[in-house]
Amino acid sequence: MRFKTAQIRLVSSHPEVYEPCDDSFALVDALLADRSKLIEHKPKLCMEVGCGSGYVITSLALLLGQESNGVQYFATDTNPYALKVTSETLEAHGVHAELISTDIASGLEKRLAGLVDVMVVNPPYVPTPEYEVGREGIASAWAGGEDGRSVIDRILPIADNLLSDKGWLYLVTLAANRPLQICLQMRQKGYASRIVLQRSTDEESLHIIKFWRESDTQ
Amino acid sequence: MRLLTHNMLSSNIKGVTNGFPLRIEVEKVVEKEVDLNPDFLRSMFSKIDWKALVHAARSIGYSELPDEADPSMLDSDDFLSRFHHALLQLHLEEGVLICPETGRRFPVNKGIPNMLLHEDEV
Numbered sequence: 001m002r003f004k005t006a007q008i009r010l011v012s013s014h015p016e017v018y019e020p021c022d023d024s025f026a027l028v029d030a031l032l033a034d035r036s037k038l039i040e041h042k043p044k045l046c047m048e049v050g051c052g053s054g055y056v057i058t059s060l061a062l063l064l065g066q067e068s069n070g071v072q073y074f075a076t077d078t079n080p081y082a083l084k085v086t087s088e089t090l091e092a093h094g095v096h097a098e099l100i101s102t103d104i105a106s107g108l109e110k111r112l113a114g115l116v117d118v119m120v121v122n123p124p125y126v127p128t129p130e131y132e133v134g135r136e137g138i139a140s141a142w143a144g145g146e147d148g149r150s151v152i153d154r155i156l157p158i159a160d161n162l163l164s165d166k167g168w169l170y171l172v173t174l175a176a177n178r179p180l181q182i183c184l185q186m187r188q189k190g191y192a193s194r195i196v197l198q199r200s201t202d203e204e205s206l207h208i209i210k211f212w213r214e215s216d217t218q
Numbered sequence: 219m220r221l222l223t224h225n226m227l228s229s230n231i232k233g234v235t236n237g238f239p240l241r242i243e244v245e246k247v248v249e250k251e252v253d254l255n256p257d258f259l260r261s262m263f264s265k266i267d268w269k270a271l272v273h274a275a276r277s278i279g280y281s282e283l284p285d286e287a288d289p290s291m292l293d294s295d296d297f298l299s300r301f302h303h304a305l306l307q308l309h310l311e312e313g314v315l316i317c318p319e320t321g322r323r324f325p326v327n328k329g330i331p332n333m334l335l336h337e338d339e340v
């Protein structure tokens with residue numbers, strides 16, 4: 001049986017916005033693989049950092065439902081065009097997410113702390129020279145600095161702060177990001193982890209890792 | 219932008235200690251009907267800063283929320299439907315969010331608040 005995710009032909013685009021790619025599909029496939037657990041999890045607030053085209057947050061909203069199911073979605077990006085494209089993609093699928101133009105979750109960290117039940121992140125993870133990170137335009141969609149870890153390493157403590165006690169984080173990483181080292185680092189903050197999906201393409205080896213607080217038995 | 223989001227946003231400028239709630243300057247508000255989920259409202263109630271919600275709703279033209287609220291009111295359908303309307307059905311489509319401490323203005327265009335900072339504000 002196939003479940004509903006965002007349809008590529010309904011995903012909007014812009015020359016400056018990252019188009020759904022192998023990494024985006026891998027993340028959505030990981031969410032699909034976890035679908036029944038996600039539904040049982042009954043999240044109230046879900047969030048995506050770096051929503052790009054909106055393909056992932058739209059798929060999550062289709063997977064878990066909207067207001068009638070008591071779920072709300074937030075999505076952020078630093079690229080204003082990405083938010084415009086995301087809002088078009090959401091609308092084309094008849095779903096809604098609250099969009100905020102911001103760096104990771106800046107502005108939300110105080111009040112949203114401990115409230116996010118599901119967080120999904122497909123970060124800029126490609127190893128690049130440090131000066132390429134966070135520049136304007138499309139390069140900021142992939143440029144990840146040394147080991148591709150610059151943005152990831154800034155996101156992890158913020159995710160820790162935002163996640164609720166039962167919160168789950170799904171993170172896309174590349175082998176070059178040293179995913180095991182990320183898991184160890186999160187372990188020190190009290191998180192267990194599992195590789196939900198591993199996929200090698202011609203160019204890259206992707207791992208989608210799920211994190212949850214160890215105190216919370218799944 | 220829903221008032222739920224307004225209730226979760228603070229001024230993120232470096233050095234600001236009292237960045238919540240952001241004041242609202244309205245250009246355009248739209249209403250979009252969505253299903254009411256009582257469980258969602260009941261569980262969000264304790265997370266919402268009620269005073270900020272009342273003020274925000276008033277500043278965008280909705281004054282049907284009681285000044286004070288306590289959890290016992292969550293049994294009332296009338297209260298739930300007002301809370302639902304304020305939290306989820308009213309959208310600030312165009313306007314400005316203003317930092318209560320510095321007066322820094324964060325524009326909201328097409329319902330999307332822009333919280334990106336200039337280099338000297340980070």
Ligand SMILES: C[S@@+](CC[C@H](N)C(=O)[O-])C[C@H]1O[C@@H](n2cnc3c(N)ncnc32)[C@H](O)[C@@H]1O
Pocket residue numbers: 018019020021023024027049050051052053054055056076077078079082102103104105122123124125134140141142151
């Ligand atoms: C690899 S793309 C993923 C896009 C989309 N989520 C997907 O899976 O197709 C990474 C996205 O993160 C955004 N981004 C980069 N740095 C960011 C930051 N510091 N805060 C928020 N978003 C960021 C980029 O603009 C880009 O849209």
